[in-house]
Amino acid sequence: MTDLEYLDRAEQLLLAVEQCCDRINDETDADIDAQRVGGMVTLVFGNRSQIVINQQKPLHEIWLAARAGGFHYRFDAAQNAWVDTKGAGEFFANLSSYATEQSGLKLEFKAL
Structure with a gap:
């Protein structure tokens, strides 16, 4: 890429x-x-917990930090999706799970 x-x-x-x-x-x-702010989006929930998503341009990755930990995603053309570099799933599915956990509400994020 x-x-x-x-x-x-x-x-x-x-x-x-x-x-x-x-x-x-x-x-x-x-x-x-x-x-x-630039290549970073911070999601702040009602309970003041946060999820931070940011670009890592030199590595061609997206990083996500949530209560569950820190995760790195790289675009996989074969799957047409951002996937965890350690095999832990797809970005939007994981974001939905982490946001649901942190907000206490069933939340769904998906690609455009």
């Missing part, structure tokens, strides 16, 4: 996260504050 391809895909992922937060806030009682 070229640097430009990475940047395009990473931007799509961060935009999808932001749009999912808007949808979730409209459709549920969740109150997720999505704060975007």
Whole structure:
């Protein structure tokens, strides 16, 4: 993957996260504050817990930090998805799980 391809895909992922937060806030009682600064999005839940998602440009990865730990994702063209570098699943499925755990509400994040 070229640097430009990475940047395009990473931007799509961060935009999808932001749009999912808007949808979730409209459709549920969740109150997720999505704060975007450059290549990083911080999700702040009503209980003040956070999930941080950021680009790691030199490595062509997306990093996610949640209560459950820190995770690294790399785009897999064969799966057309961001997958955990240690085989622990797909980004949006994992984000949904971690956000559900931290918010106490069933939350679903998905790619655009």
